[in-house]
Amino acid sequence: MTSRSNSSSSKRPLANARLGPGQSFAAGVEVVVPGPTDALSYGVPAGLVDKIQVGCRVRVPLRGRLHVGMIWRIAAVDELDCPAAKLRPIDDILDDSPLFTDDLLACLDFAARYYHSPQGMALSLALPGALRHTEVQGDAAPIRTRWLVARIDGLERPTDLRATERRVLDQVLAKGELEVSALRRFVDPLTGAIKRISVPHKTLESMAERGLIRLWEQRVRRDPLGMRSPVDRDNPPDLTSEQSQALERLLAFSKAELYRTAVLRGVTGSGKTEVYLHLIAHCLEVGKTALVLVPEIALTPQLVYRFRARFGDRVAALHSQMSQGERFDQLSRVLSKDACIVIGPRSALFAPLSNLGVIVLDECHDGSFKQQTSLRYHARDLAMVRAQAAGAICVLGSATPNCEEMALVERGRAHGLYMHHRVGDRRLPEAFTVDLRVAERLPDPFDERRLSLVSVALKDNLQGVLTRGEQAIILHNRRGFAVTVVCSSCGEAVDCPHCDISLTYHQRQRRLRCHYCDYSQDPDTSCRACGGRNFMRLGAGTERIEETLREFLPSARVERFDRDTANGQRMVETLDRFRAGEIDILVGTQMLAKGHDFPRVTLVGVLLAETGLRMPHFRASEQTFQLITQVAGRAGRGDKPGQVYVQTYAPEHPAIRFALAQDHDAFVEHEMKRRSLSAYPPFGYLALLEVRHKRLEQAMAGARVLAEHLRHFEANVLGPVQAGVSKLKGIYRVHIQLRAKERSELHGQIRWVQTHLESKLPTGSRLFIDVDPVDFA
Incomplete structure (x- = not known):
């Protein structure tokens, strides 16, 4: 790290003697502080003027306190x-050299402008808490250390040692080197019990001063993904002709040292990751660095392992579920250039890599690259911006690029690279439709009056997988046991009191839970409408499917992979066990559909494939096609061919038909025609204006004010309408969709709203702006 100070709080009270305005300054700076503010002007005292550099952290006075x-x-x-007379001085400079590179700052500055957000909110994306605060506790502490002791060879043991010193010296002489914490534990030779003893640090210091032991402090880097564990190094395989052709084009772009974007479309199993690895190897050879973004945190451990097998310890990982301390350690490795490859989900885009050579977005089509809170950026678009600022190349890789990404190629803004065949000439999985309108289904083992979501055809094929010692994946994109719980007396659904959504029943937890605000209640609570205590549990989530399969396939080792079961280390362990063959059938949500490579999987089952088509937005068809295609691609990636069974009530829908045929070209052609009729992206530009208030009528009134004024100026406005989930965490949300043929027109209208209309909203209202929205719920 380049930090010069670690001892002061980022928000300590002001030292009044240093902060009087009106001083004479040799230079000025614009400083951005994390939070809802734009750049603020400060003066630079004479003693600091030679040390200021763009991209360095400083401590500045703001609202009566010091902030970083x-x-x-x-x-x-x-x-x-x-005005010079009102300038206040910066308090201190915290870095000897810039923490952020010019391309990262340019990316953040663009994000603030394009998404109409304060610069401080953009900075918050890239400056984690451990770099904003210098007095943090526990695992958030910026630097963690340990004390070690070691013997001194040739030492003559003194005879006048105290009891504690003798015990310390006995252990040090026996073990050679050990942590001080281990000195304070010993195993009783008689009972085998672990006992703790007091070894004051002053005693160790005294022994070190007398030459009896060596004592020193060592930095410890936190290891969230087992990145210090040994990995067998691999040898790069021979590339297929399609991989070689794609790599040759990418290397030509890289050697030119000019910005380029390439859309690498390769069918599932075509070896896109190996192309990334070869490309990044070239970048490292010429002194460049690389950034690899994945759509899900669940994919990070798998990719980190594969990259470490190729590049060793030059790989760092960053994601939002790390503690402040873990992120600090990974950032330290990047800033010290110990790591020159960073892997992670969208937030890793802001890693402070210098001399950037390539940015890869794997599964670039995925909606999770779009941030849905705070500054609502799209990692794909900002990756292109950062690559352009760095003179790097940006690779967008996917088996199912979305329409906007294909339009980049058609309009000459990106180069199209294609891989149509799987590695080793393996076949794409054979696809079968199970029409749930007529198909025979298994009874629901938990309610004899109803049928389960598992068809007899799927069950029979699962049995065949078990007999052959293979594996299967079952996709069902709903969590929990029962999706809805309804009062048997009055028919009222049990809803969340804070959100406009039904509570989901989770059987293992024996709780009704809201998947939006995490409110939960006892399932035996009386009905709020009539006081009744008898309830029907309707619909099936992944938990119910898991138990159904266990009931009908008792010999199968069935596990579940969703946000209820797959978090932190447990997520990694589940995937490792499945990869090792310790699980036969893995039931999961869309987390299972993205980028995983399981060679033993020969069967994929999709339950209720049309679920996503019910979403109230124009991307629903595309997202359904992508999800089915991607999860189908998990089958048959090893030596044995694969099959996919798609259960649906809508087998004629184009998204499902094209997905079963694995025909991306035909789907894109169909979808482009449909969107062009309504000027949806990529034939037009959208922004979602969301008005929030504690009262629905006030939120709706505020949205009407915006819509009426915008229509008066001939803007293309849809709404206002209540959001798909109209109440969220006690706050009502009303949407207005703003549409324009030109990007500049759209942004001009948004600026006009912020400048002239936001102040007209009812008291207590808040306006949120989502440019290029992905989620309309």
């Missing part, structure tokens, strides 16, 4: 927006 911010721009005092 980032130098955004250096300027003469008379060029700043603030």
Whole structure:
């Protein structure tokens, strides 16, 4: 790290003697502080003027306290927006050299402008808590250390040692080197019990001063993904002709050292990752660094392992579920250049890599690359912006690029690269439709009056998989045991009191739970409408499917992989066990559909394939096609051919038909025609304006104000309408969809709303702006 100070709080009270305005400054700076503010002007005292650099952290006074911010721009005092007489001085510079590179700052600055957000919110994306605060506790502590002791060879043992010193010396002489924490534990030779003893640090210091032991402090890096565990190094395999052709084009772009974007479309199992590995190897050879983004945290451990097998310890991982301390350690490795490859989900885009050579978005089509809270950026678009600023190449890889990504190729903004065959000439899985309108289904083992979601055909094929010692994946994109719980007396659904959504029953937890705000209640609670205590549990989630399969396939080792079971280390362990063959059938949500490579999987079953088609937005068809195609691609990636059984009530729908045929070209052609009729992206541009208020009528009134004024100025407006989930965590949400043929027109209208209309909203209202929205719920 380049930090110069680790001892002061980022928000300590001001030292009044240093902060008087009106001082004479040799230079000025614009500083961005994390939070809902734009750049603020400060003066630079004479003693610091030679140390200021764009991209360095500084400590500045703001609202009566000191905060950590980032130098955004250096300027003469008379060029700043603030009059010289009102400038306040920066308190200190925290870095000897810039923490952020020019391309990262350019990316953040673009994000603030394009998504109409304060610069401080953009900085918050890239500056984790451990780099904003310098007095943090526990696992969030920026630097973790341990004390070690070791023997000194040739030492003559003194005879005048105290009891504690003798015990310490006995252990050190026996073990050679050990942690101080281990000195304070010993095994009783008689009972075998572990006992703790007091070994004051002063005693160890005294023994070190007398030459009896060596004592030193060592930094410990936290290891969230087992990245210090040994990995067998692999040898790069021979590439197929399609892989070689794609790599040759990418290497030509890289050697030119000019910005390029390439869409690498390869069928599932075509070896896109191996192309990435070869490309990144070239970048490392010429002193460049690489950034690899994945759609799900669940994919990070698998990819980190594969990259470490090729590149060793030069790989770092970053994701939002890491503690502040874990992120700090990984960032330290990047800043010290110990790591030159960073892997992670969308937040890893802001890793402070220098000399960036390539950014890869694997499964670039995935909606999780779009941030849905705070600054609602799309990692794909910002990756292209950062690559352009760095003179790097951006590779968008997927078996199912979306329409916007294919339009980039058609319009000459990206180069199209294609791989149509699987590695080893393996066949794509054979697809079968199970029409649930007529197909025979298994009875529901938990309710004899109803049928389960598992067809007899799927069950029979699962039995065949078990007999052959193979594996299967079952996709059902609903969590829990019962999707809805309804009062038997009055028919009222049990809803979340804070959200406009039904509670989901989770049988193992024996709780009714809201998947939006995490509210939960006892399932035996009386009905709020009539006081009744008898309930029907309707619909099936992954938990019910898991138990159904266990009931009908008692010899199968069935596990579940969704957000209820797959988090943290347990997620990694489940995937490792499945990969090792310790699980026969893995039931999961869309987390299972993305990028996983399980060679033993020969069967994929999709339950209720049309579920996503019911979503109220224009992307529903595309997302359904992508999900089915992607999960089908998990089958047959090893030596044995694969099959996919798609159960649906809508087998004629184009998204399902084209997915079963694995025909991406035909689907894109059909979808482009449909969107062009309504000027949906990529034939037009959208923004979603969301008005929030604790009262629905006030949220709706505020949205009407915006819509009426926008229509008066001939803007293309849809709404206002209540959001798909109209109440979320006690707050009502009303949507307005703003549409334009040109991007500049759309952004001009948004700026006009922020400047002239936001102040007209009812008191207590908040306006949220989502440019290029993906989720309309």
